[in-house]
Amino acid sequence: MNRAALVVIDVQESFRQRPIWAYGSNPDMVQQVDRLVTAARERGDLVVWVLHSEPGTGTLFDPALGYVRLLDGLTPVEGEPTLVKTAHNAFTTTNLQQLLTQAGIVDLTVCGIRTEQCVETTTRVASDLGYRVTFVTDATLTFPIAHWDLPETATLEEVLADPRTLSNEEIVARTEYALAGRFATIRTVDELTGTSLAGARA
Template identity: 75%
Template sequence: MSRAALVVIDVQESFRQRPIWAHASQPDIVDQVNRLVDAARRRGDLVVWVLHAEPGTGGVFDPALGHVRLIDGLAPAAGEPTLVKTSHNAFTTTNLQQVLTLAGIREVTVCGIRTEQCVETTTRVGCDLGYEMTFVTDATVTFPTPHRDLPADAPLERILADPRTLSTADIVARTEYALAGRFATVRTVAELTDPVAVGA
């Protein structure tokens, strides 16, 4: 029995419904995730799929609208659990910890959307719960993030034009600095899937 799991977080259609998707940091996220999933399955690792839902909100994360589903090209295999969360991290509002405990998992690799939000938060909580966490930077997605003083309803054009907007490159770099050596080992898809790199 494997002691490792891959947790795929919020790679769902909801995000593609927003105009800012055109500015995603990793537009080939489906291919990147599939590379990790294929490698995990070959090793016999557990693959867990997580979706984010905000019932009753009428927004893109409201299950009633039909967008709370994996992006086309991703599909769980038989026996791979799909959990639905309502918090930022994948532990608090799901039975993820129970799933991992019952499977004897001690090492958890995470990927998904968004880099600095749900994926990073899951990484931090997982570390605090005692798991050995691996954060796969180039299998996460983030978006340009507006300054806190910008109105919540600011149009995308204004967000992109604002010099205070944090770029996706800056967000990824900040997340790596915050996690590495503290909460997780930061790796790339190639490092986890390339036979030469894996064996190094």
């Protein structure tokens, strides 16, 4: 029995509705995630889908608005659970750990949105829980992060123009430095699927 699982985190329409979506780090993310999912299914790995929800907030993550759903191009098949979380990591407010324990999972591969937030936080918690974690950076996506003392009323243009704003490249590099050798092994989609994106497109 294969004791590995792929956890796909927050690859949802909520993010695509934000103006900053156009400045995301990884335009090919949905295709990259789909490649991981396809390979996981072929190996017989468990695929777990996770969505983020903020009920009653009126935000893009409020399920009442209809955006708490997977991005087009990604569809669970029968037997693949979809969990809905309300915390940054995928464990605290779901039954993910119980589900993985019942399935005998010891190896986790994680991907999704955002690189340094929900995906990294899930990775850290999973490592502390004893899972062997693989973090697939090029199947994650993030956005520039404003400096913490920039007013919440700042426009997207002001955020992007601020020299203190962390770029996508800086965020990805910091995440990989923090996780590698401590909480996870960093791998690429090509390494895990045995195919290149160009080959997948052909």
